Amino acid sequence: MNRARRIVAGTAVFGMLVGISLSSSALAQDASSSASAAPLTFIIGMTNNVVTFNPLTAIETPEYEVNGMQYNLLFGFAQDDMSAVPEIAAEIPTKENGGLSEDGLTWTIKIKPGLKWSDGEPLTANDVAYTYNLIIDENFSAFTSYLPFTDSITAQDDTTLIWKTTKPSIAPLIPPWIYILPEHFWSQFKDKDAIKKYDGFPDQVTSGPFRVTEWNKDEDWTLEVNPNWWGTQPTIDRVIFKTYSNEETMVQDLESGAIDFAASVPVDLFESLQGMEDQGITTNVGGSFSFSQMSFNQCYVQKDCAGSTGHPALKDVNVRMAVAMAINKDQLVDRILGGYGTPGTTIVVPTTPFWHWDPADLTIPSDIEGANQLLDDNGYVDSNGDGIRNMPGGGEELNFRFIVRTESPDGVKAGKLIAGWLKQIGIGTDTTAVTDAKLIDAWYALDYDLYIWGWGPDPDPDFILSTFTTEQCGSWSDTCFSNEDYDKLYDDQQAATTPDERAAIVKQMQEIVYTQIPEVVLWYDNDLQAYRSDRWTGFQLQPTPDANGDGGYALFQYGTYSYENIQPVTGSGAGTATSSGASAGLWIAILAGIAVVVGIVVLVRRRGSDEDRA
Amino acid sequence: MQSPPITPGGDPNLTGDRMPESLPELRSPRRIRRARRRRAHTTIWKEYRKSKMGMAGLLILVFFVAVAIFAVFSSKDGLDPTKVFGPRLAPPSLKYPLGTDNFGVSVLTQVIQGSKISLLVGLVASVMTITIGALIGIVAGYRGGAYDTLLMRFTDFGLVVPWLALAIILASIIGPSLVTIILVIGLTSWPSTARLVRSQVLSVRERPYVERARALGGGNWHMIGHHVLPNVMPVILANAVLVVAIAILSETALSFLGLGDPFSFSWGGVIESAFNGHATTLGAWWWIAPPGICIVLVVLSFTMIGFALDEIINPRLRER
């Protein structure tokens, strides 16, 4: 009995001590945070993570975002329409201002004078030449496509870059998405392997407005203003990126004010944030730089196609057309993306209107009856009455193997809808969901009929166009599509000498892909963002939003327009770190725990004494 | 995965050790055996009926089997999102008694259709587990010696294999599907059954009548078929019921981790899509609760049946 009493007493004392210390620390925390002058901090939450800050090995979106903040390009992307604007360069070189030679083979690019690196060293044309030559010599294939037909790139002096090409092309004005690196820092790496092993932290020598100063892996990373930044000085002092393991916590933190900006919010949660303007949360529908597609196996004519198991019906463009007609893209966007997307058309996203071709009258309609009619007219009838059409003449049934990726819930949903629609036009599907690894296997082995995947191509269309050339079969080609005219046009667009000339060719190429239907572009999905508008203002959207105010990115842009311009809303107390002590729930739990322990002990004691008496 | 607490044992009275006293007109040994067995079975059933827990469990199970059968014969159109769909994430209403998910498909339909998959997978996986486990247990226990040592080492190994790794790897090769899940459960759950069966076989082997039968020249097959198996069966049966319970829970966990077939939802699959559809944050309780409640009820029913059987078979647990 004594022992029981002691236990109860001890627990109570312990509970009180815990309570006192928690409350006192909470009070202390609040006191200290208002006392010190904290740097003006902007906090961003996302569910992606970074594994490296090395600009030559970066892959993930947040890694590119950091690269954009730490480094500069020779030519940047304009805020309104993503066209080339001078960044490190002083002006756009043309034939008129002497930037381009008469024969179109020599570009003379003037560099802004007086630029500095973060360690004070001057940023000159030598660094530009060094960077581009490094890419070419060590074959960093992620970037070499930006330097086509290069003959030589040299620095004539500190502010002049000479870029010679073997054929007339507009290579410098694409513009090349290659961050300029300081020669005096990167020359310490003796070869490509050494470069690849470097994770970019700490103490990189950078040129952009911010630089990484702290990195807690898998938690957060901090960037502070670069004192030697030569552009628009930002108002904020610091940016912190936080990585979350799930989106719900991120959104909750936005609502509670623990973060200022939430990136890539999923549709359901985004919808729950609508109408919270008066609580200080503004949502933004970012433009689409990615698309999802459904690809057909088109490996028939080329030499590498011997092992392809694609269904013979897919050779016929009428079959592909019927399938495309059965797909109701409006429904896909409505039901899967919650309306935050655009029905797909061509492989070049409409967010780059300069390059995008609008099918207009040639748009493939969504029409189940028409699809049925088309198949009937071409002889694909159901010869054995089982609901599935057969090849003309009563041959093989039209059953397609349809692969979707488990990593993409949207893709799985699209698969379900499309399978349902195909059934309505008499085409059977054997749908399976597999991991990326398995799909890659099937892809390389040409062992599939249909699959759903997606792309997030560069703003410049060169790469995505290249994936439809014949030679990319077995490498990057989604379908092993092969068309001679298309291949020729690809070379032509690379050799174009003015952007307008190039745009015309690019549009022709899109028309070929759209009418030949090696794949159906299902949708362009928006990137959904949300931020605390009661605390921050000054976001610069890129590109210019449309009439509905949609389509521009507030952050995760091609450039640092927002970072340089955001500032706190006066009187909101934004940007100073806040903290909270233990929550109400914890207190209740502690009290409840004590009560339970006391209760049990009392019960046991009472029973015990009953027993002894028995 | 949790393993059920089983205490091995067997009541000789139920397994036909003694000669029946008053059974006229029985001439052949086979008829004697059959009569004995029938008696044993009716005795078990009578005992079982007395157990409230057992009867309650049986009732619940019958209900869900009926639902599953209904699911097999009813139309699956409700699951086709191109045919039938309502508003997304709608709370329960007259038209959709359990509301809809974030695709607009009725949750009630999913739960009904899920019953047949959850039960089927649980059943098939259990059959696999028990077959493998019983086989290994009988061989190890009966043969003894080197066979026993080898098989028991193998069983130790089986206990230690990370079932999750196996699960996800098989899913990568075969693709996420019900077959994968069945294989994973079947290939990793047998050790406890094997151990149980083995110890039962060992205790049976020591019994005097068994030694006598051997001395009389009984061959191995005869021994196993007529003496070992009938004595081991009750224990296997009680264990089997609990194995099914665990198999269903395992299938749920594996589906939750994304290894199930996203095109034919088991109850675990519905919970998985609810979780990934942020149902917890969006407060869509009608999407989360029903499949889980069904799982609890079904597993509970099997557990109760198993415990009731266990009480009958293991006399120590009975009242004195």
Add this chain to the structure above:
Amino acid sequence: MGTRGYILKKVFQAFLTLLAVIVFNFFLFRILPADPVDILTRGAGAKLDDAEKAELRASYGLDKPLFPGQFMDFMGDTLRGDLGQSIIQRPGEDVTAIFGEFMWPTFLLVGVSTVLSTVIGIFMGIYAGWRRNGKFDLFSMGFSLVLYSMPEFWLGMLLILLFSTTLGWFPSSGRATVGGVYTGTAAVADIVNHLFLPALTLTLAYLGEYYLVMRSSLLDVLGEDYITTARAKGVREKWVLRRHAVRNALLPTITLIALSFGFVLGGAITVEVVFGYKGLGGLTYVALQNRDFPLLQGIFLISSATVIAMNLVADLIYGYFDPRVREA
């Protein structure tokens, strides 16, 4: 065979099992389709050409033939304690270091839950077994059976729904406030705040099993002859309970605890996923999706080794307390 023989035999068996597990682990991960280099290059849209891919493969030793090349490397390294470096998750970092970092949150979570569930479960089990068919027994039996039948991650989701979404008392996920700047007691409070719901979930999930085992082994013991003798001799009930019954009934439970610790690493994975808790479970889940071979191998190897070790401990404990087991 005596104590020493028993110990030696058990240790030797454990070692053999460990060896088998190491070999099995190796082949298990090699039969996967598509190696990490493929995932790295396609999945993220990075554009490496074939030459670069081959280079990458070579640097990871993925180009050697499976047997003996990669296998011998693997065996040699593992036996020396070098479990390689992660390829995708944390490129270049030692697997053992990553494991160490993620190990503590999981230990904390599972440790706290196990302690709570064993203590509560044992007490409940004893009380229920002692007063068999009493009100407490029936109630706690029902309660435990329901808990035992529940998928623990579903329970977690319900708790989130109630305590986090509806009542707002606790955060719904995470191990601590992301990027938080707390120190001292505030940091501890923050961790406890985040730990509460997942620990509650696991405690309730494990509770049922400990209760049932304790109860049934107590009932077993109560049926033994020496208990009847003690009662016949007139020993007081409470003494009978404390001195004889509980002590002997405790044994299976203790071994169960030892075994449970072995499953610590894999056991909490679904709960960690539901709560976004950054521990080993979450790490495993993500590493599996990324096909980070070395990391996966390392995690599973260490998990299996722990299970084997804990089994050994359980065997030794049992052998110590129950001399009957030690005789051959």
